[in-house]
Amino acid sequence: MRRRPLGKGGPMVGAIGLGAMSFGGMFGPTRDDASMACLDAALAAGIDFWDTANIYGMGVSERVIGDYLAAHGPDVVLATKSGIVPGPPRSFNNAEDYIRAELDASLKRLRRDKVELYYVHRREAARPIEEVxxxxxRLIEEGLIDAYGLSEVAPATIRRAHAVHPVRAVQNEYSLWTRQPDLGVLRACTDLGIAFVAFSPLARGMLGDPPVDPAGMHDGDWRRTNPRFVAPNYAANLAAINGFRDWARGKGWTTAAAALAWVLDRGPNVIPIPGTRSAAHLADWLGADAIALTDADRAEIDALLPPGFAHGDRYSDEQMTAVERYC
Structure with missing residues (x-):
């Protein structure tokens, strides 16, 4: 796999990373052996940048990765996060004592002395970002983390934090059906030498083969209440994406590979982290980093899935809590 720098001065990593949220059962029941097989497949494909968080399965995702690392010892770049306090009601805490306590717990589950990247998962609005x-x-100075990142934040927040201590990476949702980072976040990252880590680059399963179907979702799957997956929005989104699916098939690409190629094409500092716990699904991504889109390809994609094509907001009002809005 081709490689990209994880921000200015950061390590080189595979151009495509792995999001490990589903390892914690966030989209239905999961098994450790299936997750381990997925990690095997990721390494075999050159995917060595893995992204997790303390709340993914309330530590389950981190524990699975820690068990895998203890058994196999691969050289991977790990990112984890804290800042979301599970509810109900859900709240947000960026205080130093909370961040330190959560990092300590994460390191124990990961069986690591440090992580390469530690994110503020959501910003606590009342706390100055400069304090965070x-x-x-201080965590960097103490050798507990190599660098820090921010998630779902506005361009102004990025610039304010970076002025205090350089930000290594910013993680926001970004895909063919979610383009808000084009309205300032991507530019801020490029200006400052920050990696932009695109989560949900496959539209939460819609840009896969076959596309995810709400009827088959587990009862606890939060996508069942996501505006883009409920009627009538789901049917409209499926119809639009099916046109892109046909186009990708005509090029000899999987839908997932074509969608990831579009994300990778947005800039050399962009690193998508599609998520799966399935080695078979991961296989659909392979080769995306080798796809070189032409001007004609870009125009055809733009005609099929123009900015704003998606029906429904990317989150419900409840799900949008603590996502910084700036447009």
Whole structure:
């Protein structure tokens, strides 16, 4: 797999990373052996940048990755996160004592002395971001993390934090059906030498083969209440994406590979982290980093899935809590 730098001065990683949210059962029941097989497949494909969080299965995702690392010892770049306090009601905490306690717990589950990247999962609105950046700088000085990142934040927040201590990566949702980072976040990252890590680059399963179907979702799957997956929005989105699916098939690409190629094409600092717990699904991504889109390809994709094509917001009002809105 081709490689990209994880931000200015950061390590080189595979151009495509792995999101490990589903390892914690966030989209239905999961098994450790299936997750381990997925990690085997990721390494075999050159996917060595893995992304997890303390709340993915309330530590399950981190524990699975920690068990895998203890058994196999691969050299991978790990990112984890804290800042979301599970509810009900859900709240957000960026205080230093909370961040430190959560990092300590994450390191124990991961069986690591440090992680390469530690994110503020959601910003606590009442706390100055400069204070949070100072906390992260101290963790770096103490050798507990190599660098820090921010998630679902506005361009102004990125610039304020970076002025205190350089931000290594910013993680926001970004895909053919979610383009908000084009309205300032991508530019801020490019200007400052920050990696932009695109989560849900496959539209939460819609840009796969076959596309995800709400009727087959587990009862606890939060997508069942997501505006883009409920009627009549789901049918409209499926119809639009089926046109793209046919186009990708005509090019000899999987839908997932074509969608990831589009994300990778957005800039050399962009690293998508599609998520799966299935080695078979991961196989659909392979080769995306080798696809070189032409001007004609870009025009055809733009005609099939123009900015704003998606029916429904990317989150419900409840799900949008603590996502910074700036447009």
């Amino acid at each position: 950046a100072e906390t992260m700088a």
